[in-house]
Amino acid sequence: MVFTAFMGALLFALASPAFADGETLRGTLQNQGQPVTGVKITVTSGDGQPVGEATSDAEGKWEVPVPAAGSYQVTLDQATLPTGTVLRLKDRATLTVQVFEGNYRNVLFALASGNADGSGAQPDDGSSASSAFWTRVAQLAFEGLSLGLVIALGALGISLIFGTTGLTNFAHGELLTVGAFAALVLNTTLGLHLLVAAPLAVLISAAFGYGQERFFWGPLRNRKTGLVSMMIISIGVAIFLRYLVLFLFGGENVPYEQYVAQDGIQLGPISTTPKGLIAMGVEIVVLIAVGLALTYTRLGKATRAVSDNPALAASSGINVDRIVRIVWAMGAAVAGLAGIMLGTTQILNFQMGQQVLLLMFAGVTLGGLGTAFGALVGALVVGMFVQISTIWIPPELKTVGALAVLIIVLLVRPQGILGRRERIG
Amino acid sequence: MDWELIFSRALSAGIGTEAVIYALAAIGLNIHFGYTGLLNFGQAGFLAVGAYGLATTITTFGLPFWLGVTVGLVGAVLFALLLGIPTLRLRADYLAIVTIAAAEIVRLVVRSVALRGTFGGTDGLDSFSGDFYALNPYSPGSYGFWLIKFDHRTLWVLTVGWILVAAACAVVYLVMKSPWGRVLKAIREDEDAVRSLGKNVFSYKMQALVFGGVVGSLAGFLFALSRAATQPDLFSTELTFFAYTVLILGGAARVAGPVVGAMIFWLLLILVKTGMEEAVNHQVITFITVNQVGSINYMLVGLGLILLLIYRPQGIFGDKREIALDAR
């Protein structure tokens, strides 16, 4: 009776509050660390309709895209298992799993050699049927915080760029994507460990942001391009970058070399992964650092002065162009970081940035357009709201809830949570 | 390379169903953005409301075709009101964000599993177009001239579509040269000035939003009917952005701008796409695969949008002195 690699859980899902459109069921079949190939997997929807099937490849991997979030039954055809390999739990050939909107769901079948008696079964921590309400709230709040931090990193840049230049940048999501894929190239093509690749990719992101401002947005502003015009130009930039990434890397979800799958860990009521915790730690540290820099450094104060009133700041000797370039570099760097974190913990594809863009906007708007700290608060609120709302609404509609709340908030308090009411005249 | 195929497809696309759908969607946007200066980034939502209003009424509830059309139109009006009440008093950038969010809400709701029984989830709805095609006066066969060929079903969709486009253009022409249109254009310039002259700006913006939204829902009908099916992901934000590209290409605040824009957009898009596919298939271009042609095409759309706004924001027919793009 041999213990198989990370097969402890019959069903192991990444704690993934993602938002992609491409719901997929997938898994890797291994026995004693060796891939098991040629095994047929059939997926049917909750009401028994066939959805698709797949056969595990040379690496033991299989993947079945599903049309929508929801409940699915995944069946492993035991007849197709190679001789000498069996399911550790023979009655667990069919698993019922929940796929959340935009998520891929890893489904793992525990395999063993020879004739397993099933006595060594591990607890099934994928089932949440028994978990108490508060455990669920804690788990969702934790996931909400994780999502909120990623949104906050992006929202910070959107807010500062809006404050200093007036541009509502619809291409900000692509800064996340570019950061994540820069890390991917360094990681997989150049073979650098992710711990090396990530900081380098953040630097590349910063350079990308700086370059965009220096050679594109800055000259456009000097041409007296209108703000509405620039907003639509940013849509063009977003489309261009998004499909450039698709062109270069294809439309599949791609993983980094390291930290792809990790054993879950349990922290009280919360289950997560070490990388998820580390990502959150990094995000919190970066956000605090940026917040302190904005509050206490001369550069940060100048940035806020420009954000408050660019003309006035310029007339009092602040080099507004320089500030704006730094804001772009910094905004792109934290956005790139957010992208890498998202890529490590959840999903890495050409649409990843676009898919969080609206949530970032929701955070920024909720906090009050143009106020950096408002954006942080707004982003965290949006993240928490999105996750916790799944207690009452179907997970697939959680984004709907957040966007609806955004609209309602604008109705009641158009200046956002921390924004000031504008003075007319 | 099969040049005849390339030009045949490109020319057909220039007057085909996509061109009609985008022309109508962009006419609606022209009313919103071109004339009134409302930055509606949720036009896809209006198309979705039209398409699903029609499809749901017929397929899910088994009601007649004309009732479906009515539901779609009424739905678009309600959607405009719902969208307008919280946002029309806000600044342009807030309007943009809220409208894009509202369109996404529509898409996510109709694709949800929870409402699958009503809207069909990600598969969408079909078998609602029977009555529409039953009205088809063309007998089965292929119609066309020179390189352009359409089957009888497509021809029927195109006939209805181009009549709708012509009608929408006529109405836009009439109202925009009237005092009503003058108020809209004035709002685009400076709404406080208009207010100070005793006009109810909110009401006019709302009328513009409803009018443009209803035209958008017509595009939604055609989208659904031409495919005899409707899927939620057809109505993503990219639909709206492509419609903006169409509008700016043809020229905002010009009656025929969206129509010309749609024709040129689709002609060029399919010309480049088919051209590249042919080139790849015939090993004229070897460094990309056929799958990558699509992404290059979209990259070009993005690039085109950028270059248009920088170098020719008035589009092909627009008057540079009369567009809302330098608005703040």
Add this chain to the structure above:
Amino acid sequence: MHAETVNRRAQAQAAFAEVAPEPGAPKPDPILVVDDVIRRFGGLTAVDVKHVEIQRGSITALIGPNGAGKTTFFNQLTGFDTADAGTWTFNGRQLNGLPAHKVARQGMVRTFQLTKALSKLTVLENMRLGAQKQRGENFFRALVSSLWQGQEDEITVRAEELLERFKLDKKRDDFAGSLSGGQRKLLEMARALMVGPELVMLDEPMAGVNPALTQSLLGHVKDLREQGMTVLFVEHDMDMVRDISDWVIVMAQGAVIAEGPPDTIMADPRVIDAYLGAHHDAPLTVAEAEQQLHEAEAELEAELVPEVEEKA
């Protein structure tokens, strides 16, 4: 014509003969009566006006140092901003809480400090827009031009008369954006007259106007009174205030601190204090007043950017 001019001015000034030069003084025939209007921005009280009456048929100036709340007060009265408290009546009808367009429809029409010429409409279209109760401004009637063309022609005739009076008739088909600053001010005033107002509220009509045009503008303002309209205007230019106004109201720090005929006001120590600070006792010349204004502006700017100061 000239005789009548003297007459109207004399009438207006005669009406003030019995009025005590005190803040909140009642007028014989007020067109606008304001009570307890308060507007706060955060902790700052921008406007706190206890009681003010505007005499019908007069030209009343509203002056005060920068930041005194004059424009904010204008915005409250015309419905462009919501007052935190207060009531005001126009011709006896309550206006508070009414949106801007309804205020205009009552016959109280304003212009703006930064001119709002609709630059991508022609001068004539700008004018036509001002006309009220246009049949063609209804969506469905707009579709049938025969329903509104007749009225449109009448409006055009009226617009052209006004354009001629304001010497803009040669520009009728130009885009308003191509006009000079002064011409835009004229256009804005002429457009306001298309509404058919009883009370015209001008927010700094002279700001940014070429001196050559100033006399012409002054003439037009006086002309409004001759036409039987009431004028309330915000102004910094002391010369203009002295020249054309029948009555002057002074605001400082959001409150009305003095009222009276122009000559009395110019010598009022409260006014001089408000403009120059309490230590000043010299009479106020125009040059000095401007100098002081610039200093006040500089101070205000400095207050607004403490962070910038720190950096410097």
